[in-house]
Amino acid sequence: MKGGKALGQLKLEYNIIKGVFLAPKVYSIITELGKVVTKVKGLKDPNIPFDLFESLLYKNSSTLIKNEKWFRSLTSADIKVKNQVYELSATENKRRFIYKNNRMVDTVPFVINSSKEIV
Numbered sequence: 001m002k003g004g005k006a007l008g009q010l011k012l013e014y015n016i017i018k019g020v021f022l023a024p025k026v027y028s029i030i031t032e033l034g035k036v037v038t039k040v041k042g043l044k045d046p047n048i049p050f051d052l053f054e055s056l057l058y059k060n061s062s063t064l065i066k067n068e069k070w071f072r073s074l075t076s077a078d079i080k081v082k083n084q085v086y087e088l089s090a091t092e093n094k095r096r097f098i099y100k101n102n103r104m105v106d107t108v109p110f111v112i113n114s115s116k117e118i119v
Helices: 052-054
Strands: 016-023 024-031 037-041 062-073 080-089 096-100 103-109
Touching: 016 052, 024 052, 037 052
Parallel strands: none
Antiparallel strands: 016 024, 024 037, 062 080, 096 103
């Protein structure tokens, strides 16, 4: 498959050697050039070590990260900056985790049957 710049085409951004994907839009990867790229939705500057991401693959593990968040009010025409705590953990809201020795090794999609039950 060839990528391109037209709408709907894919673009290769990185050649990944190793990666940890905890949730949609929450991941850390190591590229073939040795660069660590971390993205965490909701965090302004996700300066999180790769090995911390790997530790979050264990069942029921999480970590707390301080995060500065901006809140704007159109009615009072101001912006408030608040320090909040962000809990980073693997999220099982779109895929079911598969564990081996309490460590996530794979995921499978949730399936909804005809009775609208998750199986």
